[in-house]
Amino acid sequence: MHQRPLKFSLLDYTLLALLLSAAGYITFRITVQLEYNWNWSVIPQYLFRYDQEQGRWVANYLVDGLITTLRLSLWSSLLAMVLGLFMVLARTSSSLFLQLVSRCYIELMRNLPPLVLIFICYFFLADQILPRLGLETLVAEGPEWLTGMVGWCFGQPSSLVPFCSALLTLAIFESAYVAEIFRSGIESVSRHQWEAAHALGLRRHQALIHVILPQAFRRVLPPLAGQLISLIKDSAIVSVISIQELTYQGTQLMASTYLTIEVWITIAAMYLLLTFPCSMAVGWLERRYRRRRV
Amino acid sequence: MEQPVMGGDDYIISAERLEKTYPGNLKALDDFTVRVKRGEVVVVVGPSGSGKSTFLRCLNGLEEIDSGSITVDGIPLDDREEHRLEIRREVGMVFQAFNLFPHMTVLENVNLAQQLVRRRSRSEATEFSLALLDKVGVSEKARVYPDALSGGQQQRVAIARALALMPKVMLFDEATSALDPEMIGEVLDVMRSLAGEGMTMVVVTHEMGFAREVSDRVVFMEQGRIVEEAATATFFTAPARKRTRDFLRQIL
Numbered sequence: 001m002h003q004r005p006l007k008f009s010l011l012d013y014t015l016l017a018l019l020l021s022a023a024g025y026i027t028f029r030i031t032v033q034l035e036y037n038w039n040w041s042v043i044p045q046y047l048f049r050y051d052q053e054q055g056r057w058v059a060n061y062l063v064d065g066l067i068t069t070l071r072l073s074l075w076s077s078l079l080a081m082v083l084g085l086f087m088v089l090a091r092t093s094s095s096l097f098l099q100l101v102s103r104c105y106i107e108l109m110r111n112l113p114p115l116v117l118i119f120i121c122y123f124f125l126a127d128q129i130l131p132r133l134g135l136e137t138l139v140a141e142g143p144e145w146l147t148g149m150v151g152w153c154f155g156q157p158s159s160l161v162p163f164c165s166a167l168l169t170l171a172i173f174e175s176a177y178v179a180e181i182f183r184s185g186i187e188s189v190s191r192h193q194w195e196a197a198h199a200l201g202l203r204r205h206q207a208l209i210h211v212i213l214p215q216a217f218r219r220v221l222p223p224l225a226g227q228l229i230s231l232i233k234d235s236a237i238v239s240v241i242s243i244q245e246l247t248y249q250g251t252q253l254m255a256s257t258y259l260t261i262e263v264w265i266t267i268a269a270m271y272l273l274l275t276f277p278c279s280m281a282v283g284w285l286e287r288r289y290r291r292r293r294v
Numbered sequence: 295m296e297q298p299v300m301g302g303d304d305y306i307i308s309a310e311r312l313e314k315t316y317p318g319n320l321k322a323l324d325d326f327t328v329r330v331k332r333g334e335v336v337v338v339v340g341p342s343g344s345g346k347s348t349f350l351r352c353l354n355g356l357e358e359i360d361s362g363s364i365t366v367d368g369i370p371l372d373d374r375e376e377h378r379l380e381i382r383r384e385v386g387m388v389f390q391a392f393n394l395f396p397h398m399t400v401l402e403n404v405n406l407a408q409q410l411v412r413r414r415s416r417s418e419a420t421e422f423s424l425a426l427l428d429k430v431g432v433s434e435k436a437r438v439y440p441d442a443l444s445g446g447q448q449q450r451v452a453i454a455r456a457l458a459l460m461p462k463v464m465l466f467d468e469a470t471s472a473l474d475p476e477m478i479g480e481v482l483d484v485m486r487s488l489a490g491e492g493m494t495m496v497v498v499t500h501e502m503g504f505a506r507e508v509s510d511r512v513v514f515m516e517q518g519r520i521v522e523e524a525a526t527a528t529f530f531t532a533p534a535r536k537r538t539r540d541f542l543r544q545i546l
């Protein structure tokens with residue numbers, strides 16, 4: 001890839017000057033005339049606080065929220081990939097029934113507002129289904145290593161059921177997009193590869209597993225990673241069902257401190273902390289695969 | 295594993311009265327009958343679009359025929375998936391575009407079907423693959439990926455891969471057409487030695503020198519029909535039909 005060096009023309013300079021003066025003016029108005037009492041000093045204590053009993057620093061609301069967001073994104077993206085893979089296998093299978101099922105699933109998920117879906121799934125899952133499974137008692141009464149592991153992976157046992165339903169909802173929602181990405185990957189593998197595999201006497205599923213999917217997967221890695229980044233962003237939506245992730249903690253903190261701007265700027269920075277490294281990784285992957293032309 | 299020979303003849307391939315029409319097209323195969331004896335090398339020639347590839351692809355079930363019948367080594371190619379798979383095990387195919395699997399090394403390419411289809415262990419498969427790669431002259435490239443090979447080397451790997459199932463018949467669809475001229479010879483050499491070992495081969499090619507030297511019989515087709523079918527010497531020296539003479543004048 002050759003990059004053209006940036007060249008500035010007179011027009012560019014004019015536009016730049018206009019933009020800079022506009023920005024300068026706004027900054028001036030804000031600093032001089034905005035009636036807002038900045039108070040950044042209280043923010044750090046909501047990140048970490050000193051716990052007297054344990055005698056050490058522990059995560060407070062915001063970092064807790066960050067960790068919950070991280071857990072939520074990680075598990076739901078893994079689950080979304082598994083679900084998405086199943087859906088795309090059904091979508092590309094030779095059975096008309098499976099094709100129809102996955103087609104309906106994918107179209108439904110992609111054409112509903114996520115918020116509506118969250119409410120439907122949440123009240124269905126968290127109110128009706130998950131409690132009957134007795135997950136909480138299972139974890140609470142289970143051996144210590146189980147309780148410990150579940151706690152490490154999914155957070156406090158008390159919020160296990162809402163957390164799991166939020167996780168499932170996000171995964172179900174994202175899996176439709178993941179399935180479409182997988183499908184584009186599978187379709188991008190040349191028909192000749194199928195033929196070569198069939199000519200060698202491989203069955204359909206063998207060709208898929210050994211020949212087509214590995215090639216498809218390499219190609220969809222960048223868009224897939226992009227989708228997972230947007231999952232991190234979309235996870236904010238589960239704050240409406242009181243999952244204590246980053247955005248939810250933000251709304252709570254805002255209500256109790258009235259430090260609207262400070263809180264949300266901090267939260268924006270924390271989201272960036274999660275998503276920006278992922279974006280960098282995606283860019284790196286894209287450059288790498290473009291070079292190798294897999 | 296010897297299959298009982300059906301009907302007392304020793305044709306390993308019989309393709310009887312094949313008809314094939316692609317959607318929205320003229321007939322790609324039209325009342326097309328070809329039989330191939332064990333050990334015979336048959337060359338199929340014809341102008342572009344005459345249905346040569348279609349014929350080969352029907353022989354191993356990559357393409358469905360509309361009517362007619364195909365029998366390979368006594369196994370009928372019918373609706374039963376098991377028959378189709380069995381035939382594909384007996385028939386190796388080499389494509390114009392090589393179609394190696396780019397995400398696997400050369401060795402893995404040759405191993406794959408042995409392990410999945412013949413259920414050989416990895417070490418058994420590797421041993422056989424290395425012998426095959428040695429035979430086609432690319433054993434020193436066993437551990438590299440296909441994109442690091444020249445076209446000629448890739449096509450020889452593709453031949454080794456097709457041979458890995460120990461097929462009774464090999465199909466070649468313009469195996470040298472995508473190659474730079476200096477690499478055509480090395481691939482033809484491999485094909486020539488296969489023919490010398492008695493492999494049954496159906497070869498679509500524009501290499502008339504090779505056809506003349508190696509084949510037993512030539513089938514000339516046009517618009518899905520056989521124009522002329524003759525023993526190689528007769529075909530090139532005394533073709534019966536005027537259309538054949540015109541065709542030969544064009545390409546020779």
Ligand SMILES: Nc1ncnc2c1ncn2[C@@H]1O[C@H](COP(=O)(O)OP(=O)(O)OP(=O)(O)O)[C@@H](O)[C@H]1O
Binds near residue numbers: 316319322340344347
């Ligand atoms: N998948 C397909 N769908 C529709 N039409 C096809 C398809 N494959 C081949 N055809 C048509 O069928 C006819 C025969 O094609 P085929 O590829 O068998 O010819 P060929 O003799 O191999 O030609 P070439 O020398 O160019 O490879 C052609 O008219 C072609 O356009």
Ligand SMILES: [Mg+2]
Binds near residue numbers: 348
């Ligand atoms: Mg062809």
